[in-house]
Structure formats: C-alpha cells, structure tokens
Amino acid sequence: xxxxxxxxxxxxxxxxxxxxxxxxxxxxxxxxxxxxxxxxxxxxxxxxxxxxxxxxxxxxxxxxxxxxxxxxxxxxxxxxxxxxxxxxxxxxxxxxxxxxxxxxxxxxxxxxxxxxxxxxxxxxxxxxxxxxxxxxxxxxxxxxxxxxxxxxxxxxxxxxxxxxxxxxxxxxxxxxxxxxxxxxxxxxxxxxxxxxxxxxxxxxxxx
Numbered sequence: 001x002x003x004x005x006x007x008x009x010x011x012x013x014x015x016x017x018x019x020x021x022x023x024x025x026x027x028x029x030x031x032x033x034x035x036x037x038x039x040x041x042x043x044x045x046x047x048x049x050x051x052x053x054x055x056x057x058x059x060x061x062x063x064x065x066x067x068x069x070x071x072x073x074x075x076x077x078x079x080x081x082x083x084x085x086x087x088x089x090x091x092x093x094x095x096x097x098x099x100x101x102x103x104x105x106x107x108x109x110x111x112x113x114x115x116x117x118x119x120x121x122x123x124x125x126x127x128x129x130x131x132x133x134x135x136x137x138x139x140x141x142x143x144x145x146x147x148x149x150x151x152x153x154x155x156x157x158x159x160x161x162x163x164x165x166x167x168x169x170x171x172x173x174x175x176x177x178x179x180x181x182x183x184x185x186x187x188x189x190x191x192x193x194x195x196x197x198x199x200x201x202x203x204x205x206x207x
Contacts, residue, residue: 029107087145102171109171
C-alpha cells in the first residue's frame with residue numbers, strides 16, 4: 001500500500017509522487033506488474049530506490065493506486081452517453097471519446113488491458129459492481145432506441161464490446177498499427193480511424 005499522505009504535503013513531495021506515477025506507467029505498460037521492478041521505476045523517475053520506497057511500500061502499491069485512479073477516468077466516456085440525445089450521434093460521440101483516450105492515454109490503456117489479461121485480481125470487484133451496473137444501464141438505453149426504431153437492431157452489449165475493441169486497439173497494439181501503416185499514414189492514424197469508425201457506425205445503426 002502507499003504510505004499515508006500527510007495533510008500538508010509539499011510541492012516537492014507532490015512532484016515526486018507524480019514523477020513516480022509517470023515512470024511507473026511507462027514501466028508497467030512495457031513490462032506488466034510481474035516484469036516491473038522498483039529499481040526500473042526509480043531509474044525512470046530519476047529518483048533513488050529508497051526515495052520511491054518513502055512514498056510507496058512496493059511496486060504493488062504503486063500499481064494498485066494507478067489502477068484505482070484510472071478506473072474512474074476509464075468509464076467516464078460511457079457515463080456521458082445520454083438517453084436524451086440523438087442515438088447515432090450519442091454513440092458516435094462515445095466512440096470518439098474512446099478513440100481520443102487511446103490517442104492521449106496509451107499507457108493507461110495498456111495498463112488496464114494487462115490487468116484484465118491477468119484475470120483482473122485488483123479490479124474484479126469494480127468490474128462486477130460499478131462497471132457492470134453502468135454498462136447495463138447504457139445497454140438498456142441502446143435497447144430502448146432499438147425498440148423505438150431509432151436505430152437498426154443491434155445487441156447493445158456486443159456493440160460496446162466492438163467499440164472497445166476497435167478504439168482501444170490503437171493504444172494496446174500501437175507498435176503493430178504504426179508498423180503496418182508505415183510512417184506516412186501513421187501520422188494521420190487517429191483522423192483516419194475517426195473517419196472510418198464514423199462511417200462504420202453510421203452504416204451499422206442507420207435505419
């Protein structure tokens with residue numbers, strides 16, 4: 001677990017904790033929890049190992065706190081999907097928010113993917129509780145749009161799974177995407193992905 005934070009943490013202490021988190025994101029994204037070491041995190045953060053241990057008891061504490069801080073951010077795009085909006089535009093806006101997260105938070109995406117691949121020992125309770133409840137709620141919204149004839153028939157859950165796969169792929173398989181596209185197209189990958197996914201979703205859902 002992380003060390004208790006004094007109520008009056010200094011600017012330097014906050015900066016060091018931030019440096020540790022940023023370094024840990026790199027190391028965990030590259031090596032996973034098992035392959036990461038405190039020495040690697042300390043070196044990437046430009047700190048000594050004892051300095052890192054002053055703030056966190058071990059790499060597991062850093063990893064857990066990173067995941068906990070990430071989860072709320074990760075589900076926020078889905079929270080914003082509104083039952084009061086125009087269905088296809090709401091789903092497209094959600095898709096773009098997820099794609100933007102892959103562009104802006106690739107390390108966080110890979111960290112979350114690694115945790116899921118490892119059977120989610122640290123976030124299972126969240127997956128089975130708050131996340132499932134939120135997905136159930138938004139799936140009911142999509143199902144309502146289908147019943148009203150506002151979008152074409154679609155399984156709401158598999159729609160979400162498809163959108164997650166298509167957007168998070170750009171972060172989780174960054175090297176593969178960049179290699180296949182090549183240097184020229186890699187520069188426009190997210191604009192091209194946005195255009196492609198917009199066309200795909202519109203054709204899938206248009207009545």
